[in-house]
Amino acid sequence: MNTAAEKHIDPAQQWHQIRMIENPLIRHSLALLVLLYIFWSMLSINVDWGRFLLGLPRAANIVARMLPPDFSRWELLIRGMLESVQMALAASFIGMILAVPIGICASSNIVPKPVYLMARAFIILSRTFHEIIVAIFFVKIFGFGPISGVLTLTISSTSFISKMLAEDIENMPPGQIEAIRATGAGFFKLLIYCISPQAMPRYLGVSIYRLDANIRHSTVIGIVGAGGIGQVLAASFSRYDYDFSLAILLSIIVLVFLGEFFSNWVRSRLR
Amino acid sequence: MSEKTVVHDYPDVWQRFSPRQTLIRFIWYVGVVFVAVWALSTLDISWFYFLDAHLQVKDLAVRMWPPNLEFARRLVAPLIETIHIATLGTIITFVIAFPIAFLAARNTTINRFTWFIGRFILVGSRSVNTVVWGLLFVAIFGPGPLAGIWAIAFRSIGFVGKLVAEAIEEIDPGAVEAVESTGASRLQVLLIGILPQVLPVIYGTLVYRWDINIRESTVLGFVVAGGIGILLYSSINQFLWREVTVTLMMVFCVVLASEFLSAKIRHRIS
Numbered sequence: 202m203n204t205a206a207e208k209h210i211d212p213a214q215q216w217h218q219i220r221m222i223e224n225p226l227i228r229h230s231l232a233l234l235v236l237l238y239i240f241w242s243m244l245s246i247n248v249d250w251g252r253f254l255l256g257l258p259r260a261a262n263i264v265a266r267m268l269p270p271d272f273s274r275w276e277l278l279i280r281g282m283l284e285s286v287q288m289a290l291a292a293s294f295i296g297m298i299l300a301v302p303i304g305i306c307a308s309s310n311i312v313p314k315p316v317y318l319m320a321r322a323f324i325i326l327s328r329t330f331h332e333i334i335v336a337i338f339f340v341k342i343f344g345f346g347p348i349s350g351v352l353t354l355t356i357s358s359t360s361f362i363s364k365m366l367a368e369d370i371e372n373m374p375p376g377q378i379e380a381i382r383a384t385g386a387g388f389f390k391l392l393i394y395c396i397s398p399q400a401m402p403r404y405l406g407v408s409i410y411r412l413d414a415n416i417r418h419s420t421v422i423g424i425v426g427a428g429g430i431g432q433v434l435a436a437s438f439s440r441y442d443y444d445f446s447l448a449i450l451l452s453i454i455v456l457v458f459l460g461e462f463f464s465n466w467v468r469s470r471l472r
Numbered sequence: 473m474s475e476k477t478v479v480h481d482y483p484d485v486w487q488r489f490s491p492r493q494t495l496i497r498f499i500w501y502v503g504v505v506f507v508a509v510w511a512l513s514t515l516d517i518s519w520f521y522f523l524d525a526h527l528q529v530k531d532l533a534v535r536m537w538p539p540n541l542e543f544a545r546r547l548v549a550p551l552i553e554t555i556h557i558a559t560l561g562t563i564i565t566f567v568i569a570f571p572i573a574f575l576a577a578r579n580t581t582i583n584r585f586t587w588f589i590g591r592f593i594l595v596g597s598r599s600v601n602t603v604v605w606g607l608l609f610v611a612i613f614g615p616g617p618l619a620g621i622w623a624i625a626f627r628s629i630g631f632v633g634k635l636v637a638e639a640i641e642e643i644d645p646g647a648v649e650a651v652e653s654t655g656a657s658r659l660q661v662l663l664i665g666i667l668p669q670v671l672p673v674i675y676g677t678l679v680y681r682w683d684i685n686i687r688e689s690t691v692l693g694f695v696v697a698g699g700i701g702i703l704l705y706s707s708i709n710q711f712l713w714r715e716v717t718v719t720l721m722m723v724f725c726v727v728l729a730s731e732f733l734s735a736k737i738r739h740r741i742s
Contacts, residue, residue: 220668221668221671221672221675221741235563238559239560239563242556242559242560243560245552245553245556246553246556246557246560246617248616248617248618249614249616249618252613252614252616252618253613253618255614256612256613256614259611259612260612263608263611263612284515284516286511287510287511287512287514287515288511288515290507290508290511291508291511291512291515294504294505294507294508294511295508325728326724329687329723329724329727329728329731330720330723330724330727331687331688331690331691333603333691333694334690334691334704334720334723337708338532341528341532342525342528342529342532343521343522343525343528344518344521346516346517346518347515347516347517348515348517348518348521351512351515351517398488417598417599417601418601420601420604421601421603421604424603424604424607424694424695425694428515428516431604434604434607435607438607438608438611443611450600450604453599453600454595454596454599454600456599457595457598457599458595458599461595
């Protein structure tokens with residue numbers, strides 16, 4: 202009887218592995234499409250495979266020249282790192298302040314439509330272009346040096362924090378807003394007694410996260426002359442001082458790690 | 473009279489914070505402002521440049537307008553190359569980040585040492601910016617998209633690996649135990665017990681990273697690692713600002729489209 206029951210199991214009830222896409226036809230054709238794409242892109246992309254093979258011993262050579270890292274020019278290194286950190290700190294602070302009005306203006310539930318659209322346009326525009334592109338323009342306008350870096354990072358921090366802030370405000374339950382409005386509160390009282398208590402923890406968290414991201418970005422915009430350790434790094438690469446480059450890279454990794462540690466610590470305390 | 477002696481242990485006026493809380497907040501504010509002012513004031517900033525900044529902006533605006541639309545035709549091939557760099561880099565990321573994520577997750581790693589190795593790779597990959605990876609790979613493979621693809625992949629490994637490792641650490645242990653109790657091997661547990669649980673996260677993260685990678689690959693050309701950035705950089709260096717305008721407009725469209733596409737796909741996955 203037991204065996205008879207086993208024989209008549211409905212195939213649909215039989216165990217089978219869970220798939221993300223249940224329909225095998227769609228699943229396999231998607232995989233095929235990916236393979237076709239790889240094939241097509243490999244053909245159309247301009248890769249010199251001879252040069253690729255040549256690169257492998259070259260990689261070993263570069264690694265050999267990188268080791269051991271050369272910390273002898275530590276003064277230059279420390280100065281560059283400090284400049285990067287300062288750029289990140291200043292930009293995060295200014296961005297944090299600018300993000301408040303822009304974030305509020307980009308929340309569709311508390312401001313009129315035209316204001317909302319303008320704020321959103323700013324956020325989209327500044328998010329689309331990579332920091333380095335923005336940095337080039339600031340270098341053109343304000344000349345070489347950390348000021349261009351600070352302004353670049355300020356723009357990207359502002360748009361990032363205000364986007365997060367706006368999302369947070371838009372997701373707020375309408376009940377509290379209505380309750381505060383019912384007491385006769387105007388727009389600013391609404392902001393102080395309703396929006397700010399609810400948005401504050403996440404806003405601070407995002408700002409601290411942005412500080413950590415700014416430290417990472419500040420290490421690279423120097424490549425186009427906007428100050429910081431990136432400028433030193435790019436110079437060492439172009440002079441084939443690979444051992445100094447590795448020293449810089451290791452210092453950046455340590456700095457980013459510390460920044461991340463600090464940011465995680467602050468955010469866990471905020472919660 | 474006796475009524476007046478009743479002592480209220482609560483204030484008559486409602487206040488959000490106690491004096492102590494207010495003081496602590498105030499100290500925080502002062503501290504943050506102090507750090508920011510210190511950072512700005514000790515930076516080597518030539519305020520002198522601010523004097524003619526408005527003239528520079530005006531000058532730039534005049535030079536950038538009208539966009540040289542003729543140039544758009546030459547941009548199509550580099551734009552496709554940019555997308556290829558981002559996509560192929562993301563595909564390589566998928567292959568490499570996968571095993572590293574399993575090493576870096578506490579519940580799937582082999583021992584403490586392998587966990588540390590996994591974490592170290594993830595932190596190292598994330599700390600170095602895509603463009604810096606680009607510099608390195610250009611030194612290795614020479615100028616061209618190949619360097620760009622590897623730069624994108626090496627930066628993305630840390631990003632994708634970290635998020636996937638976190639997802640692996642948060643899986644439902646019941647399913648794993650159920651598979652283990654059938655006598656499955658380690659590999660089978662991995663493939664049947666763990667993988668299906670984290671696959672949506674993996675694909676979601678990859679698609680998200682792909683959209684970031686499109687943006688990153690637009691500047692890889694600045695270190696001659698292929699893509700539209702090469703043309704953009706040469707236009708800027710030759711002061712052909714009307715071409716720059718067109719390039720930026722096209723970059724804007726591609727990045728926006730990829731962001732839209734990525735959001736749509738992620739919405740369907742989750």
